[in-house]
Amino acid sequence: MIRVTVVDDEALVRSGFELILSAAGDIEVVATATGAEAVDTVRRERPDVVLLDIRMPDVDGLTVLRQLRALPEPPVVAMLTTFDADEYIVTALRSGAAGFLLKDTEPDQLAQLVRTLAAGGVVLSPKASRAVWRGHPGAAGADDAEAARVDLLTRREREVLVLIAEGLSNAEIGTRVHLSAGTVKDHVSATLSKLRVGSRVQAALLAQRAGLLDAGRRHPDSGR
Incomplete structure (x- = not known):
């Protein structure tokens, strides 16, 4: 089983992701949490994959990412965002995130994306990553x-x-x-x-x- 924790400030988002992922026979959502609860929850539950909201009011998603990456056995972390050109995504990816998912990802694709993350793959939507780089200063192309x-x-x-x-x-x-x-x-x-x-x-x-x-x-x- 792939053990997943969903971290988001909105209860509706957490419950929605849990419902969708729990329908997959090989994925178990072991916990959901707010940003303030995230690190303690991950330490306790030891998930394989964490889906982490990049923008939360109680604590910055980038701060949570850095704290999770500093754990002795860090989980794979993918960022959740509602924006396909989120200004924080590039920083998150450079800080160790294994990719990012748009919150409106099709439900039938979500489980496969989690499997990709658990298997060591990366999740980067081509359309979204192009938008990210277009909106990032100095990132128009390789130097x-x-x-x-x-x-x-x-x-x-x-x-x-x-x-x-x-x-x-x-x-x-x-x-x-x-x-x-x-x-x-x-x-x-x-x-x-x-x-x-x-x-x-x-x-x-x-x-x-x-x-x-x-x-x-x-x-x-x-x-x-």
Whole structure:
């Protein structure tokens, strides 16, 4: 079972997410909490995944994120937002969030997104992440240093990077490109090292900034 905690200041949102996720046979919502209750609740319940509201009146979602990431065994955290161009999302992703979900995500997609997070994937809506970067000063595209690092990637590593950015776990990437999980893990490690990033989310954001996602859809075989 995937253990989930939902943190939001609105009781209706908490109960709605709990109802939707509890209908999935492999997901258990072990607790819901307000921002002020979040850290103590996570320490007590030890969930695998936390869905965390990015804007709360009692405590800043970014503050809660930093506190959760500082725990000895931090859960995977994805931010919840009602805005597809929320100014805080970029900061959250750079602070260790594994992605973000819009609160109006279709109910039939929500459980699969939680499974992706639990499996080590990232959740970045392409439409929403484009809007985030457009609204973030200085984030119109990859700078020269980032572009140079992307150029170091082999064709296979670029393919893996695009699949990381699409939210796939190592096992799912292996299925897509017909490689073993161990080989995919090696490719992911090499890709993160060449890009000089510390997480899959940072790699996914760099891919977005470098235009690889759109380029990959137009030219699936592009790259070296």
